[in-house]
Amino acid sequence: MSRLFTYIIPIDDGAAPNPFWGVCTLNICKPGIRRVAHEGDWVAGFGSKKAPSGDLSGKLVYAMKVTKVLSMRDYDTFAQASCPQKIPHFSSNNPRDRLGDAIYDFEATPPRQRIGVHQPANQPTDISGRNCLLSDHFVYFGRNAIHLPDDLLPMICQGQGHRSTKNDGYVSAFIKWIQEVMLDGPSVRGEPDYEIDWHSGCGSGCPSRQDDKDLEEG
Secondary structure (H helix, E strand, O other), X not given: OOOEEEEEOOOOOOOOOEOOOOOEEEOOOOHHHHHHOOOOOEEEEEOOOOEOXXXXXXXEEEEEEOOEEEEHHHHHHHHHHHOHHHOOOOOOOOHHHXXXXXXXXXXXXXXXXXXXXXXXXXXXXXXXXXXXXXEOEEEEOHHHOEEOOHHHHHHOOOOOOEXXXXXXXXXXXXXXXXXXXXXXXXXXXXXXXXXXXXXXXXXXXHHHHOOOOOOEOO
């Protein structure tokens, strides 16, 4: 049976998840999910009450069916060979090029952090996730996040961690609903809610969330 992982995205900046270039990837942040999710599982991220654009609570920012799981090392190899846009290009004028989540160069030991959305303080948390989750079956709404049906609202995790075990009773209903939403196939239907100020280095503010252990709520 597929599992459903749900969590709140404090700041949706387009890097975690990174829904661009035809594949949705989760390679940084949420290490607790990345360590244990398997192919066939679903991951859904919901908006925060204190989102930059306003109250997005109860709204779906993105959903992805995990169609491939790679180690972070193998994802780095994949990105370099097959999807170089996932490697952050900080000098590009295209914001999506800067949002690449393949920010760790595993040709170095220990992995070298490329210039991107995270700072060195984020590396222990990122690397502890071990894996990258990839999906070619996803929908991303960003700042256009949509309301979740009332009967599915209880599956939204509260707090900094994630929820999966307690979602067992909602998996079938969620998949049925999201498949209807995704009838037109994988898509990006909105821009990230938060526009990074690249002059500040780490525009996502991630170092301030280093106390987020991503523990499962249940």
